Amino acid sequence: MVLVLIAAALPWLSGPGAAWARDEAEDPPNTTDQQDATDPADESASAGAPTSASTGLSVPTNGLIAVIEIDGPITNSFQLESVKRRVDRAVQDGADLIVFELDTPGGRLDTAVEIAKLIRGLPVPSVAWVNDMALSAGILIASSCDELIMSRGSLTGDCAPILPGENLAPTERAKALSYLLAEFELNAQDNYAGPTTSDYALFHAMCVLGIEVYQVKHKLTGETRLVNKADYEVMVNGMSPIEADKIGPNQTGSALVDPDSGNDLGRPKTTTSQGDMGQWELVSQVHNGTTLLTINDKESLSIGLSAASISNQTELKQHYGAGRVQRYDETWSESLVGFLVHPVVRACLLLLAIAGLLMEYFSPGLLIPGIVGLAALATLIGAPFLVGLAQTWHLILIVIGAALVIYELLTMTTFGVLAVLGLLMFLAGLVLSGVQTATNGLPASGSEVIVSSMSFVGAIVLTVPLMIVLTRYFGSLPILNKLVLTESQSASIPAEGAPPMPHQRVEGDESVGAGTIQPGMTGTVTATGLRPAGRVEIDDQLIDVTSTGGFIEPGTAVRVVEVHGNMISVEAV
Numbered sequence: 001m002v003l004v005l006i007a008a009a010l011p012w013l014s015g016p017g018a019a020w021a022r023d024e025a026e027d028p029p030n031t032t033d034q035q036d037a038t039d040p041a042d043e044s045a046s047a048g049a050p051t052s053a054s055t056g057l058s059v060p061t062n063g064l065i066a067v068i069e070i071d072g073p074i075t076n077s078f079q080l081e082s083v084k085r086r087v088d089r090a091v092q093d094g095a096d097l098i099v100f101e102l103d104t105p106g107g108r109l110d111t112a113v114e115i116a117k118l119i120r121g122l123p124v125p126s127v128a129w130v131n132d133m134a135l136s137a138g139i140l141i142a143s144s145c146d147e148l149i150m151s152r153g154s155l156t157g158d159c160a161p162i163l164p165g166e167n168l169a170p171t172e173r174a175k176a177l178s179y180l181l182a183e184f185e186l187n188a189q190d191n192y193a194g195p196t197t198s199d200y201a202l203f204h205a206m207c208v209l210g211i212e213v214y215q216v217k218h219k220l221t222g223e224t225r226l227v228n229k230a231d232y233e234v235m236v237n238g239m240s241p242i243e244a245d246k247i248g249p250n251q252t253g254s255a256l257v258d259p260d261s262g263n264d265l266g267r268p269k270t271t272t273s274q275g276d277m278g279q280w281e282l283v284s285q286v287h288n289g290t291t292l293l294t295i296n297d298k299e300s301l302s303i304g305l306s307a308a309s310i311s312n313q314t315e316l317k318q319h320y321g322a323g324r325v326q327r328y329d330e331t332w333s334e335s336l337v338g339f340l341v342h343p344v345v346r347a348c349l350l351l352l353a354i355a356g357l358l359m360e361y362f363s364p365g366l367l368i369p370g371i372v373g374l375a376a377l378a379t380l381i382g383a384p385f386l387v388g389l390a391q392t393w394h395l396i397l398i399v400i401g402a403a404l405v406i407y408e409l410l411t412m413t414t415f416g417v418l419a420v421l422g423l424l425m426f427l428a429g430l431v432l433s434g435v436q437t438a439t440n441g442l443p444a445s446g447s448e449v450i451v452s453s454m455s456f457v458g459a460i461v462l463t464v465p466l467m468i469v470l471t472r473y474f475g476s477l478p479i480l481n482k483l484v485l486t487e488s489q490s491a492s493i494p495a496e497g498a499p500p501m502p503h504q505r506v507e508g509d510e511s512v513g514a515g516t517i518q519p520g521m522t523g524t525v526t527a528t529g530l531r532p533a534g535r536v537e538i539d540d541q542l543i544d545v546t547s548t549g550g551f552i553e554p555g556t557a558v559r560v561v562e563v564h565g566n567m568i569s570v571e572a573v
Helices: 002-026 032-036 077-092 109-120 137-143 170-191 200-207 229-235 297-303 313-320 332-340 343-362 368-386 392-411 417-433 446-476 508-514
Strands: 064-071 097-104 126-135 147-150 155-157 213-218 224-228 280-287 294-296 324-327 504-506 522-525 533-538 541-547 557-564 567-572
Touching (some): 126 137, 200 224, 224 280, 343 368, 392 417, 541 557
Parallel strands (some): 504 541
Antiparallel strands (some): 213 280
């Protein structure tokens, strides 16, 4: 497991160039199979050219389209770094167009904003391909691209800021919404180059209840636009902009006031001048404001939000007239590390670490449980550092906590107080290292802390019955019984009735097989003492045992109370 973690770290340790060099060895970027390969779904797509609206983007005849997938919930900075690395590779390969294939229900606003900023700064044109869904943070990323296309049956929209498991206070909601709307406004005005260049009203309706959206057309030029209720009153009904600015959201809208600017974030503001008064006519009402706006590919195409309905790479290549299409997927190491930071996986790693280390503590010399436990612990601590979740102070907390637990187990100076304190520090470090950290160094989301905590609590609870099973039936469990020497496996163990060899080390099942250690026998604790595990000399044999009553001083006489599996329990006489 440690070797896997080291291999997973290579792209981070060696940088984008090294990561791409490895990909070239595995999948050469100039091979026809990789560039133009399509999945079976591509071949079964509907015949004919993709359904398209006018588009301002084009690719040279022999040009390269790079496809970068953003799939699943947007949860942490690991996804941002992964997108950066793949974008760098595509640009280095001379991509003429970068297509971001989106299939996400949304996620963290801060991570989505950083991905949007990355896309806005690209040196080549970009396209958002909604291929099955781009909800919430997904549409924010999509709106930062130069053009938007959607696969058949896909959905986008529904972007109100929420905090899972918590109710945002009005001020907190207004702050989050103000930030979100500012990003959408920037994307709509400066970066979105689709058929309709003023789609802020549409994005506003995705974020706030009560925002009505209309499609209008200029009576002379035929230009179409998507506008809110205030602009509609000015452009179609001839209302003055001053009066139109007084219009509030419909009855379903909620009053959300930006605490900094004092602006009502639910109020549809006018963006037109007096020269537009009465110069436009209604095409259709796109949204009545009773819900957060969510639209499918057909509706998006009809109002000009998307430029085409495209369902596979063949149609994508045909639509833009490119020579080749190449996917830039996550490397296996990126996918592995992303898997390792999942809360359920981290809980399983903690369970392995605790079980392995405890088995090694109570039965010194087995080695394999200890190695497994240390490897699980290293993975548990190391994976969050690779994806940018863990901070240095998290590691310090983990190390101090572990040191306190070990010290208390060896000395028992505080009768368990330091062990409890150390365990709490250790677990706190693990919990916090698995959640996103805000700029102030504290957890960015209380709900993530709760999820991480509950996963570890579940792992600790499962450890109790697991250890009971292991201590009682260790020697008879399949596979695990191979770790215990039996009479047939070691000629060095005397046969039943034969005199024992001087100072031979005997463990649980060995003594049962040899018939030399039985309950009721007495011996003397060696110089290491029992803390609570250690060694006892019985009939000139050094035996690994565990005390039933805690710490026992060296030289103390003890009596065997139980021999079970690989465990011998003793008590002071």
